[in-house]
Amino acid sequence: xxxxxxxxxxxxxxxxxxxxxxxxxxxxxxxxxxxxxxxxxxxxxxxxxxxxxxxxxxxxxxxxxxxxxxxxxxxxxxxxxxxxxxxxxxxxxxxxxxxxxxxxxxxxxxxxxxxxxxxxxxxxxxxxxxxxxxxxxxxxxxxxxxxxxxxxxxxxxxxxxxxxxxxxxxxxxxxxxxxxxxxxxxxxxxxxxxxxxxxxxxxxxxxxxxxxxxxxxxxxxxxxxxxxxxxxxxxxxxxxxxxxxxxxxxxxxxxxxxxxxxxxxxxxxxxxxxxxxxxxxxxxxxxx
Numbered sequence: 056x057x058x059x060x061x062x063x064x065x066x067x068x069x070x071x072x073x074x075x076x077x078x079x080x081x082x083x084x085x086x087x088x089x090x091x092x093x094x095x096x097x098x099x100x101x102x103x104x105x106x107x108x109x110x111x112x113x114x115x116x117x118x119x120x121x122x123x124x125x126x127x128x129x130x131x132x133x134x135x136x137x138x139x140x141x142x143x144x145x146x147x148x149x150x151x152x153x154x155x156x157x158x159x160x161x162x163x164x165x166x167x168x169x170x171x172x173x174x175x176x177x178x179x180x181x182x183x184x185x186x187x188x189x190x191x192x193x194x195x196x197x198x199x200x201x202x203x204x205x206x207x208x209x210x211x212x213x214x215x216x217x218x219x220x221x222x223x224x225x226x227x228x229x230x231x232x233x234x235x236x237x238x239x240x241x242x243x244x245x246x247x248x249x250x251x252x253x254x255x256x257x258x259x260x261x262x263x264x265x266x267x268x269x270x271x272x273x274x275x276x277x278x279x280x281x282x283x284x285x286x287x288x289x290x291x292x293x294x295x296x297x298x299x300x301x302x303x304x305x306x307x308x309x310x311x312x313x314x315x316x317x318x319x320x321x322x323x324x325x326x327x328x329x330x331x332x333x334x335x336x337x338x339x340x341x342x343x
Contacts, residue, residue: 058139058195058204059132063120063152064094065145065324066184067292076192079128083152085323087115094322103323104295107331115327119151125159133163133170139201140172143188143208145324146256147176173205176212178256179337181324182290182317183215186339207342214340216286218274219250219258219325222267222299222332249273271303274336275310286338288315293334294326300334307336 060078062068073080082093087106092098094117106113125142132140142160147153153176160172175191177184190211194204246263247270253259261277264270276282289307293300300318307316325333 056139056200057137058141058201059129059135059137060188060191060195061125061128061132061140061142061156062184062188063144063156064322065117065150065152065180066143066188067181067319067321067324068185068188069319070096072185076188078188079131081120081124081128081152081156083120083150083324084118085115085327086118087113091118098322100320100322104326104331107295107326115323117150117323117327119155122155122158122162125156126162129159129163129170129172133167138170140170141175141191141195141201141205141208142172143175143177143184143191145180145184146178146252148178148256149180149252149258171201173201175205175208176256177215178212178254179215179217179252181217181292181321181335182319182337183212183217183252183339185290186215186288186337187211190342211342213254214342215337216278216340217252217335217337218278219252219329219333219335220270220274220299220303221248221250221329222270222296223247223330249277251277267299267302268306271299271306271334271336272310274303274334275307278336278338279311282310284340285312286314287341288339289317290337291316291318291334292321292325292337293318294321294329295331296334299332303334303336 064082082095085092142156144153191204191208249262250260291300
């Protein structure tokens, strides 16, 4: 069995890495200035982040890919000779992307009866999808069938933890995610927010801090169960704040054992909702 893999652009997977792995990336959509763009390789991410600086009320909106975009990705893999497909998506609780992938899988089922498509709901966001994808590719190399890979990956999602640190509550307020009262109180008290993706795949605030270093330490501490568990891989995902990402990187290297540590700039899956003041710590603890 030759297995193909699909992931969405909310994963923040680097384009060159996706090509190296041979996976299909389905782009989400981003809307601003009354125009909708595909979050693909041609999307001008530098200009997008510059808008947060030039326009203080810049609020982009993300939207799920269409089922047709997934059909195109599936058919591309079938044309390559893949006879089974495994799809990893952003949490179904954060986006309708999983549903689009499911509708497309139903179409493929009717048109390509001999090519099954298996879906994995990451119950997470951003680079967590990449870690799950990598585990799937490793299982495929071991010779496991696609249905078993999908089952194992759905179990594996709990082994990947995401914690997010926001230096400003402004964009949560502008996006309608917190009230004006909470925003103004947080601004007055100079509070910064700690958020995690919980077991149900939803964003869940779990604290506030006033000090940046304490906030970054809280990300690591909470994800590792008070430094009792140590990830084999981790990724720092930042929303245009390179100095903040570097500070988190230095702290990780100070307090965690050596690990495969990566750092990427988020496209829009995080930044459209948090603005340019966030950084995430995504930890992969490996199979049990």
